[in-house]
Amino acid sequence: MTAICVAGGTGQVGREVVRLALAAGHTVSAVSRRVPAPDSANHHDGATYFAGDVTTGDGLAAALTGTDVVIDCLEGQFGRAQKQFADGGARLLAAAHQAGAGKAVALSIINCDLSTYAFYVSKADKERVYATSPLETVVVRATQFHSLVAAIFAAGAKVRLIPTFKGAKFQSIAPDDVAAALLEAALEGPSPELHRLRTVGGPEVLTMRDMAEAWKAATGAHGKVLELPLPGPMGAYLRAGHNLIPGQRYGRETFVSWLEKHRKTL
Numbered sequence: 664m665t666a667i668c669v670a671g672g673t674g675q676v677g678r679e680v681v682r683l684a685l686a687a688g689h690t691v692s693a694v695s696r697r698v699p700a701p702d703s704a705n706h707h708d709g710a711t712y713f714a715g716d717v718t719t720g721d722g723l724a725a726a727l728t729g730t731d732v733v734i735d736c737l738e739g740q741f742g743r744a745q746k747q748f749a750d751g752g753a754r755l756l757a758a759a760h761q762a763g764a765g766k767a768v769a770l771s772i773i774n775c776d777l778s779t780y781a782f783y784v785s786k787a788d789k790e791r792v793y794a795t796s797p798l799e800t801v802v803v804r805a806t807q808f809h810s811l812v813a814a815i816f817a818a819g820a821k822v823r824l825i826p827t828f829k830g831a832k833f834q835s836i837a838p839d840d841v842a843a844a845l846l847e848a849a850l851e852g853p854s855p856e857l858h859r860l861r862t863v864g865g866p867e868v869l870t871m872r873d874m875a876e877a878w879k880a881a882t883g884a885h886g887k888v889l890e891l892p893l894p895g896p897m898g899a900y901l902r903a904g905h906n907l908i909p910g911q912r913y914g915r916e917t918f919v920s921w922l923e924k925h926r927k928t929l
Contacts (some may be wrong), residue, residue, distance in 0.1 A: 665850060666690040668730040668764075670717065670737050670755055673697075673705035675810065676770060677736035679842035685709045685847070694726035717751030718744070723758035732849045733759045735769040740782055749788035756796045756838035766799045768848045770841065773804045773862050774905040779895040794858045801848040804862040806906055806914075809835045809921040812871070813929060816878045823886035825879065827871035828893040832900040835874075837921050840914035863913035874918055881922035882929045 667684050672675040672693025684691045685707055694715040699705040706712070717737060724899030727733065735755060741750035759767055775786040793800045812835050819825045844863045875888045876926065893901065900906065922929065 664689055666729050667692070667846075667849060668727050668733045668759075669693045670726075670733060670735045671695060672710070672712070672714075672725050672736065673699050673703075674736055674738060675808070676709065676722055676838045676842050676845070677734075678705050679839050680734055680736060680845055681707050681710050683842055683846050692726055694722065701766060708867050717755050718747045720754045720758065721753075723755065725764035727758050727764060730759065730764045732766045732768065733764055734845050734849050735767060736845070739785060740769045745782060745785050748785040749792050752789040752792045756792065756800075758794070759900045760796070760798055764798065764847065767793065767796065767800075768801045768803060768845055769793050770845060771802050771804045772807050772927065773864070773908060774900075775804065777903075777905045778900040779897055780900060781866060783896075783900070791818065796858070799853065799857055801859045801861065802904065803841070803844050803848055804860065805841045805844070806834045806836050806862075806864045806908065808841070809837055809865075809916075809918050810925075812874055813833070813878055813922070813925075816875055816884075817882075819889075820882075820884045820886045825875050825884070825886045825888045825892050826897065827888060828901060829890050830906065831871045832868050832907060833871060834865045834868045834909070834912075835917075835918055836863065836914035837916035840865075840916055844913055854873075862908050864908040865910045865914040866912050866917055868907055868909055869918060877919050877922060878929075880908065881919070881926055893924070 673695040691710040694713045698712045700878045713726035739745045787890040
């Protein structure tokens with residue numbers, strides 16, 4: 664049995680890591696800015712929840728006491744959180760080291776170091792922080808989530824225009840599958856390589872148009888599927904195929920099966 668602390672344990676991936684770790688019989692704590700209510704979907708019976716903030720360090724010592732491995736599922740997509748994302752990772756690692764943890768696993772994005780898109784740059788900066796930690800670390804890069812692509816379609820459908828990006832394909836992956844990869848990395852035996860990087864992809868590579876048509880069929884949404892150019896760093900990243908890794912089809916849940924499972928909430 665391993666004592667695992669999940670930072671960002673109430674987020675999309677973090678709560679799945681908590682669920683899987685509990686099901687496997689491990690001791691699990693979770694730290695987030697706010698402790699979830701017991702009747703919340705973000706709360707799992709059996710886990711111990713702590714309020715903590717990596718931007719200040721408040722609450723981290725208590726959450727990490729007795730931890731063997733920390734799994735970092737934190738996100739910082741906008742504003743101050745994005746600007747302090749790498750520094751927050753450094754505080755989390757320092758607190759984990761001080762608490763006596765031996766290993767840290769972090770969630771990142773496929774080929775984030777090949778993009779100048781600000782969110783991806785913050786991910787790459789955090790990866791470099793992990794690569795200098797005294798702890799053993801594993802950075803798990805994932806392809807884009809099924810939910811991200813679905814959200815793009817949903818936003819466009821509000822005006823009955825469902826956007827697809829010219830030249831873009833996706834190898835999207837389910838958050839559950841990413842959570843499994845993170846837990847797997849956390850539980851694997853010691854390695855002679857102190858800092859490691861791996862990438863996990865979804866089970867299939869699809870054009871964005873095919874995904875849009877599948878989304879329409881699953882949701883019953885109305886709207887014209889349009890192919891549009893996507894300018895800027897993200898467009899360049901997608902057109903170059905940096906979001907694809909056909910040789911690492913780790914995920915098992917396809918986009919269509921994920922849509923079926925989440926039909927009522929799309």
